Amino acid sequence: MQDVITIAGVAVARGETRKIELPIVRLYTDTEMAIPVYVQRGKKSGPTIFVCAALHGDELNGVEIISRLINSKALRSLRGTLIAVPVVNVYGVLQQSRYLPDRRDLNRSFPGSARGSLAARMAHVFLDEIVSKCDYGIDLHTGALHRSNLPQIRANLDDQQTRAMAAAFGVPVLLNSTLRDGSLRQAAADLGVRILLYEAGEALRFDEFCIRAGVKGVLNVLRHLQMLPPKKSPHGIEPFVARRSGWLRAGDSGIVNHKRHLGDHVHKGDTLATIADLYGNELDKVVADADGIIIGMQNIPLVQEGEAMYHVAYFHEPNEVLENLELLQDTLLPEENY
Incomplete structure (x- = not known):
């Protein structure tokens, strides 16, 4: 662990906490723009981890997750360094949009370039100033507009250390997700940074269950990495890796009447x-093609032919996944003493 870490020219020593503005391309109104960065460093040595949200500007659950995280009493015992970035795509958040003003997707623009497009420049700055200084990362996401996701972790589960982090997060659904070119996960992996992607909820909406599960999950990972002391009486949420997942699509255009919902266990032949x-x-009917659990769905009651409607994950032990999902819900019902 370095004695001093420097971000945007601001040096942060061990035992210090700083709020930093990471400058990015200013608006054409000559208004300065910056990515907000919160750095908390323990006095004792440990890993460095970043937690970021709103890489897509309309995915807001992560903003609240980070707000609660950095105000958690648990961080008083932090070892190592936490770099929390509540809003990466500041332009998108201002416009309540997934994209940047040029309609580019920031999460398809890594590793970026200092002389490229707006998206490429932002990706380059974020990678250089934040990700490259870290050992681990957690990227917080939601479903797209009018789509909800069940709390789940997506990661390269073929890597044993990443798989252990994913299991420690404490949600029952894990997806072994391949790395996409241009994504933050791909760029982080190229730098040797192990990273989890947490998906939960819907764009432009706060979901209390997803937020609480996210805060608890991040703290669980910090404990797993020995950046926080272990909890005295942990609730054991057993994770299950989906053997595969896929979207069921509309066979016709029209008005939708949903029969099954997020988190439901469905059987082959069920009408969803x-x-x-x-x-x-x-x-038309949307029919389950195999036994599985609905981990994502579109919410708007209008559909075009071919549109993705239900994301179904297929497990060897679907009933056990449901039991652990219920356990997670039960453990998050009381107000958490983070």
Whole structure:
């Protein structure tokens, strides 16, 4: 652990906490823009981890997760360094948009370039100033607009250290997700930084269950990495790796009547939704093609033919996944003393 870590020219020594503004491209109104960065360093040696949110500007649960995280009493015992970035895509948050003003997706623009597009420049700054200084990372996301995700971790589970982090997070659904070119996960992996992606909730909405699960999960990972002391009486949420997952799509356009919902255990042949015309005549059904659990779904009651409607994960032990999901819900019902 370095005695001093420097971000945007600001030096942070062991035992210090600093709020830093990381400058990025200013607006054409000559308004300065910056990514907010919170750095907390323990006095004792330990790893360095970043936790970031709003890489997509309309995915807001992570903003609240980080707000609660940095105000958690648990961090008083921190070893190592926590770098928390509540809003990466500041332009997108201002516009309540997934994208940057040029319609580029920041999470498809890594590793970026100092002389490239706006997205490439932001990606380059974030990678150089934040990610490259870390050993681990947690990237907080939600579903897209009008889509909800069940709390889940996506990561390279073929790497044993990453798999152990994913299991420690404490949600029952784990997806072994391949790295996408241009993604933050890919760029971090290229730097040797192990990273988890937490998906939960819907864009432009706060979901209390997803937020609490996220705060608790990040703290669980910090304990796993020995950056925090272990909890005296931990609740054991057993993680399960989906053997595969896939989207079920609409076979026709029309009005949707959902029959099954997020977190439901479905069986092959079950009707998940019906699609009708404007006069109530049924046009099509969305039918489960195998036994599984709904981990993502679209919420708007209008659908075009071919549109993705239900994301279903397939497990060897679906009933046990459901039991652990219920256990997670039960443990998060009381107000958490973070």
